[in-house]
Amino acid sequence: MSINLDELSIEELEKLIKQAEAALEKKRKAELKNAQAVLEKMAKDLGVEPESLLKGVEKKKPTRGKKAAKKKAGVRRPAKVKYRNPKDSSQTWTGRGKRPVWLQQELDNGAKLEDFAV
Known part of the structure; x- marks a missing residue:
């Protein structure tokens, strides 16, 4: 039509x-x-x-346990240093992210990661 x-x-x-x-x-x-x-x-x-x-058909809001936890807004503290270059103490690494060049060079030369632990 x-x-x-x-x-x-x-x-x-x-x-x-x-x-x-x-x-x-x-x-x-x-x-x-x-x-x-x-x-x-x-x-x-x-x-x-x-x-x-029809009982229980109403939509309910999802919850996480009895009380929904809220994240606190704040500033993250820097990670603690786990590895230090014995030749230059200003060169450090927390163990997070890509390995620094100085550490990778030492490891390539046969050193062990535990040798640099703080």
């Missing part, structure tokens, strides 16, 4: 809108009635009341 809306007057468009809204409401009521009939049949087949099928 196709209606050329450009040819209709304002009054005719308003009448058409009202008719469409009434038809839509009628369809919604019919769908609801059909859904109720399906629900009642399912309840009957299960041997329960129709209302019991």
Whole structure:
């Protein structure tokens, strides 16, 4: 079905809108009635009341345990130094991230990581 809306007057468009809204409401009521009939049949087949099928259907907000933990906003402390260059004590490494060049060179030359532990 196709209606050329450009040819209709304002009054005719308003009448058409009202008719469409009434038809839509009628369809919604019919769908609801059909859904109720399906629900009642399912309840009957299960041997329960129709209302019991809807219990626990409401959406609940997810929680993390009894009390949801909130992160505290704050400044992170720097990581502790785990390795130090014995030749230059200003060169250190926390053990996080990529190994520093000085440490990688020493390891390539046969040194052990434990030799540099603080």
